Amino acid sequence: MTTIDPRSARELIATGPDTLVVDVRTPGEFASAHLPGAINLPLDQVDAHLRRIVADAGGRMILVCQSGRRAAQCQAKLAAAGLADTAVLDGGMIAWTAADGPVVKGRKRWDLERQVRLVAGGIVLISVLASLLWPAAVFFAGLIGAGLTFAALRNSCLMGMLLARLPYNRVSAVPPIEDSLRRLAGAGR
Template sequence: MNVTTMSPKQLHDLVQSGQSVELIDVRTPVEYREVHVDFARNVPLDQLNATELASGRNGSAPLYVICRSGSRGKQACEKFLAAGYTNVVNVEGGTQAWDQAGLPVVRGQKAISLERQVRIAAGLLVLVGSVLGAFVSPYWIGLSAFVGAGLTFAGITDTCGMGMILARMPWNQVPKAPTVGTPSSGAACAPKSSCCG
């Protein structure tokens, strides 16, 4: 599928021109809480129902998608395209590029990125498999081989099963606090609004 892209600067200029923009951030709630574009709304990729989100929208209005560096955003765009929503745009380089460009962000509590969590988990599993394979039973080497095969698959397909599992872990969730005046799931936040923080 061909996914349309836009640079963070182009999107920022669009917002500054007064155009209404709906930006969906598909990272985990913890990643979103750490740093996010000031007008982005968080809908994690593993909870994204593209058909439901697309159905309540004006089909001609573009929907912008952002993640950490662009990969999950592309996957979300592909979900929207598969659901029949054609006017969807992925923000190139994600929140990382937006922040590096010096554009406005909301900063919160620091967290370990999902990418780092995958590297830590994969490294530990390979280490454990190697140690147990050397000292307990050679069959434990299979654990290291399994992780290696999974990482190879993730690199080829740009889909990480371990990342999807880690995204659902309790430490990657943010407790839902009751809020007053929060927009409904179909509403877009205005630029520089604090309602999506």
């Protein structure tokens, strides 16, 4: 995996006119805050448009998400399809904002990872409390624990993918995927 630290990414963006910033977070997360000039291409849309992305991409691509995990998944998909000139922003938006990188801010929304922690924690808490009345309810907590363990081992999260499909995470103020793909094609020329 090729990564780039926030300081080097800023320099590359400032000096490389063919450098494209691709944010793979949900439209809701993107609308909340993103790098100036970034294109929103949610990770859950990459597989459906992979051939077009690889064909249209040109120049250096910096992949961004909240922490770097989803961007690394996207980079692996792009590399497997033949697109090699990509780098993951090391530490994602968390590191970018900590390094005082410029950010376009919108209405504040919870990032997907925080939503997963809320839902998983809520299910575990409710299951444990419910088990005081119905002992079998504790198995729901065990299922969530097993799911989180599997997600960590596979470096993917089914709960996160499901939450990404909620209307809250699909903001109409963010350009649709076709607009992002057109911008990607235009930047590659």
